[in-house]
Amino acid sequence: MTHLIQEPESTDPLIAIRDLRVSFAGQAVVRGVDLQIRRGECLALVGESGSGKSVTAHSILQLLGPGVRTEGSIRLSGEELLGIEPGRLRSLRGNQVAMIFQEPMSSLNPLHSVERQIGEALRLHTSLDAPGIRRRVLELLGQVGLQHAEKRLQAYPHELSGGQRQRVMIAMALACEPQLLIADEPTTALDVTVQRKILQLLKNLQQQLGMALLLISHDLNLVRHIAQRVAVMRDGQIVEQAPCEVVFTRPAHRYTRQLLDAEPGREPVAVAASATLLEVKDLDVTFPLGGPPWRRRYLEAVKGIGLSVRRGTTLGIVGESGSGKSTLGQAIFRLIDGRGSVRFDGTALDALEGRHLRPWRKRMQVVFQDPFGSLSPRMTVLQIIAEGLRVHTRLTPEEREQAVITVLEEVGLAGEVRHRYPHEFSGGQRQRIAIARAIVLKPELILLDEPTSALDRTVQKQIIELLRHLQQTYGLTYLFISHDLAVVRALAHQLLVMKDGVVVERGATAQVFDAPAHPYTRQLLAAALAPGGRDSQPLALPYP
Known part of the structure; x- marks a missing residue:
């Protein structure tokens, strides 16, 4: 397949970073980084969470806040940015240099x-x-x-x-x-079809404007599509820097090879035949769009959906952003109002309200997409995880604390971290805390709403393995919502494909991936690379 990424015309660096060193409270987080980005070039900065990628990028516009020590040199078109006059810096931000942040x-x-x-x-x-x-x-x-x-x-x-x-x-x-666009995980929350459109848009703008692009991403498939050069960071240092195809086909550093081998590729855990735990029929969800009552319009977010999930299995729900995936999950769990039948373990949940629904909350838990937003910044990890135990059990404070220690160890964290706050953890660690909060009550059904979308591939792989282990250990049943088809294929037994609030295809995951019946499913699969990580072919982008 032809690689249509074009080399930049100019060899003069637009951005030149020399010996960049950044310290927080005396602790070095970036150590001696050297980078150059030419006009019209895309440089991808990759590495695990906490490697220093975002700190390096934020240093360009000095967005790191007070108390941070930044040393070295950062030049934009020859102009030194470190120590620049504040008014001049404000004129550059959003005009000559712009940034796309990860968490909108x-x-x-x-x-x-x-x-x-x-x-x-x-x-x-x-x-x-x-x-x-x-x-x-x-x-x-x-x-x-x-x-x-x-x-x-x-x-x-x-x-x-x-x-x-x-x-x-x-x-x-x-x-x-802008002359330079810093894109910090720009497609994290987007489905694969929209990712493709955004990639085409960014490349077209690069060619039209001669714009340079610094791309920070954990999605190596995306990097391979768009970047001319790749710099690999680990522990605040650049461990490898080379043209994109060299990094993907002939990686020199052991850590780079570890990143490339981190793609989820296993099939879901096989399960024996079991009884139906969740059954949904004719579920509708509508939202008012405003206006006076006599002219009010409504958005039909979910239209007449039915599904069933067997105990101990995973149902994957995929579709574009706005297709109704999250709305469906929240309506099933009675977090938003809907019309239709929802039966959990033989009981009609749609007939229950208020205190009659409360006992069922213990058996149905949720892990949200953004753990930083779903974990209270004012509560310690102990308070966050123990909250459900305090509401739903009669354990003593000492017994609750011991249960928290045990569940933290189950998700791969030390019990000592229970006294820390969410901001003191990396994204992957926060997601483990969110999973611990969900499983501490030993639920039977868990809604996983994009639980790995904001995580780098190595951490994604760890979280998927953790979810597999917990499912096998406790017989958990998952509703797994995701736009990452590689992750869905590794975890889901059955698949539901949604578009515009309706189900367009359903079936066994392997069957849907190998022989999709609906044109929209084929479109989704065509927009994503075939699983295989480093051996996958680059996507040809039809730039004008």
Whole structure:
């Protein structure tokens, strides 16, 4: 297959980083990093969580906050950025250098509409009037593939899905056509079909504007599609740096080979025939779109869905962002209102309300996509995990603490960490804490809503192995929502494919992957690389 990534025209570095050293409270997190990015070039920075990738990137715009010691040299077109005058730095941010952050819910202002958030950079750095700003905002939303862009202008971040929020972030970053775009996990929350569109958009803009791109990612397939060069970081240092194809076909460092071998590739754990634990029939979920009662319109997010899940198995639910995956899971677990029949272990949950539903909560738990958002920053790990025990059991405080220690060890963390707070952990460690909170009550059914999307491949593999182990040990049943088809194939026994709130295909996972019947399923699979990690072929992108 032809590799259509073009080499940059200029050899002059747009960004030159020399001997970069960053310390937090005297502890070195970046140690002697040297990097260059030429105009029109994409450099991918890869490595495990905590390796120093994001700290290196944030140093360029000095976004690390007070109390951080940064030494060395960072030059943009020959201009030194370390120690630059604050006013000059503000003129560069969002204009010549822009950034796409990994967690859009944390980065977007919850009090500002989509139009105001994207328009802010245009108001600061361009001479456009109000109508011109609106036209440019609509153009940007169209470029990043946000459907019904005009209707979304007055929407707030909490009214958008994870993928939609990430597209708004990308539109904000591209608003002023920067010379350098720093993309920190830009497609983490996006499904594979939208990832492909975003990749094409970023490459087209690179070619049109001569824009340089610093891509931070744990998705090695994405890196292989878009990057000209790859730098591999570990423990704050660059351990390997080479052209993209050299890194993927002839990696020199043992750690690089470890990253490339971390793709999930095993089949789901085989289970014996078992009884049905969960059965759903004709489930509908609608959301009001505003307006007066006599003219109110409604969004049908889930339409007449039925499914059944056998005890001890995993049902994978896949589909594009906004297809209704998370809404379906939340309606089944009675976290949002829906109409239809939901039977759990033979009991009709849809007929229960309030205190009558509460005993069933102990048997049904949830692990959310963003552990940093779902774990209270003001509670210790002990308080977070013990909360369910305090509500649903009569254990003494001492017994609760011992149960927390035990479950932390089960998910691969030391019991001593129970006195620490969520911000003191890496993303993978926080997700282990979220899983511990879910399993401490020994539930029978767990909803896993994109539990690995924000994690690098090595940590993803560890979490998948942990989920396998827990399923085998306790006979757990999973509803697994994900846009990562490689992860779904490794964990799910049955597969449900959703589009626009309806199920378009279902069946055994292997059967759906090997012989998809619906055109949309074939589209999803075609947009993702075949499993195989380092041996997979690069995706040909039809750039104009």
